[in-house]
Amino acid sequence: MSSLNVHTFYADAVLFDMDGTLTDSIAAVEAAWGKVAKDIGQDPAYVIAATHGKRAVDNLAQFKPDIKAHEMDDEVQNFEESILFFADAYNMHGPGSQLNSPTSSPVLISPLSSGYATPDLSISPNSSAPSSRASSFVSPRRPSFASKLNSMLTMSVVPEASVYGQGPQFEDSIMEEDQQDIIMFEANQKKHVLEAWQQEATSVDRSVRILPGVKRMMSSIPEGRYAVATSGAKTYAHGCMTRVGITPPKVTITADDKRLKAGKPAPDPFLLAASELGFSAKNCVVFEDSPSGIRAGVASGATVIAVCTSHERKQIEHAGAHFLVENMEKVKCEPCADGRLKFTVQL
Numbered sequence: 001m002s003s004l005n006v007h008t009f010y011a012d013a014v015l016f017d018m019d020g021t022l023t024d025s026i027a028a029v030e031a032a033w034g035k036v037a038k039d040i041g042q043d044p045a046y047v048i049a050a051t052h053g054k055r056a057v058d059n060l061a062q063f064k065p066d067i068k069a070h071e072m073d074d075e076v077q078n079f080e081e082s083i084l085f086f087a088d089a090y091n092m093h094g095p096g097s098q099l100n101s102p103t104s105s106p107v108l109i110s111p112l113s114s115g116y117a118t119p120d121l122s123i124s125p126n127s128s129a130p131s132s133r134a135s136s137f138v139s140p141r142r143p144s145f146a147s148k149l150n151s152m153l154t155m156s157v158v159p160e161a162s163v164y165g166q167g168p169q170f171e172d173s174i175m176e177e178d179q180q181d182i183i184m185f186e187a188n189q190k191k192h193v194l195e196a197w198q199q200e201a202t203s204v205d206r207s208v209r210i211l212p213g214v215k216r217m218m219s220s221i222p223e224g225r226y227a228v229a230t231s232g233a234k235t236y237a238h239g240c241m242t243r244v245g246i247t248p249p250k251v252t253i254t255a256d257d258k259r260l261k262a263g264k265p266a267p268d269p270f271l272l273a274a275s276e277l278g279f280s281a282k283n284c285v286v287f288e289d290s291p292s293g294i295r296a297g298v299a300s301g302a303t304v305i306a307v308c309t310s311h312e313r314k315q316i317e318h319a320g321a322h323f324l325v326e327n328m329e330k331v332k333c334e335p336c337a338d339g340r341l342k343f344t345v346q347l
Contacts, residue, residue, distance in 0.1 A: 011284055011343060013226060015274060020310035021289045024209045032082045051063075080239075081236075084239045091207055095203070207243075211309050224250070225277070231269075231293070251276040264293050267297070291315065305323045325346070331345050
């Protein structure tokens with residue numbers, strides 16, 4: 001049924017793209033691809049435009065062809081963790097963070113976590129922290145660092161210390177502690193240095209946000225009747241959704257799913273998602289925002305609703321979507337008594 005501006009149809013299930021459709025992490029994604037572009041000496045605008053809506057594995061293979069096959073999984077992991085770093089840096093470590101008080105300074109970088117959190121960049125000197133070897137640097141009962149260093153330079157080493165694979169063995173236990181303090185000091189000095197891209201990341205708010213109408217739409221669909229099929233790998237996909245309060249559905253197809261032979265614009269992610277739900281993709285609705293994702297949805301046989309949340313209308317209106325709306329607030333879903341889902345689209 002349809003009128004001039006309102007269209008109604010029925011489907012069995014819904015297949016959501018993630019970024020640009022459910023969540024908005026475009027700023028963080030573009031910053032991460034911009035960093036890749038600078039690293040390889042290419043124009044960031046070109047790389048960003050060429051990578052949108054496609055799997056990181058495909059994009060990295062295109063722009064960094066020197067990556068070996070056995071290294072690719074780690075490269076994708078590192079890249080997607082950099083997206084989450086860009087997304088969190090401002091609020092966790094920059095002006096949006098309470099950590100940046102007048103009494104604190106950014107001094108500590110840890111390796112990027114493979115989970116959903118990003119590393120601490122700063123600690124407050126007034127905060128209570130577990131006892132560590134570093135605390136001996138300011139203890140009045142211990143020699144100064146300069147004294148320690150001088151002791152290290154003039155230390156007496158037991159001859160057996162030259163055995164390969166062993167560290168020096170000290171006659172004086174205090175000297176051995178001094179050596180450990182100096183080793184830790186040097187290690188911390190390396191951590192204290194923020195790379196330029198990390199410093200820049202803390203200055204701009206690129207937080208992940210949920211898009212208009214998403215919460216209402218997802219809550220209106222019965223459990224087991226919707227899935228997510230994204231070009232992001234699991235680290236990034238789950239990280240984005242959990243950051244905005246979306247629980248990743250049981251059927252979440254990510255780019256690193258080994259069952260996929262190809263990513264978008266191929267229909268494989270949507271076909272697999274529909275199959276995992278137990279429905280034919282031809283009887284599903286796909287929500288998408290990017291040209292490559294829209295084409296993937298159309299190729300799967302699904303009814304495609306394109307949202308203008310990451311691209312201007314003119315950029316996606318010829319990609320083949322059945323409906324083109326401003327955002328998900330223009331679409332209503334109602335479960336029917338016969339088990340089908342009724343969709344009302346306001347153009």
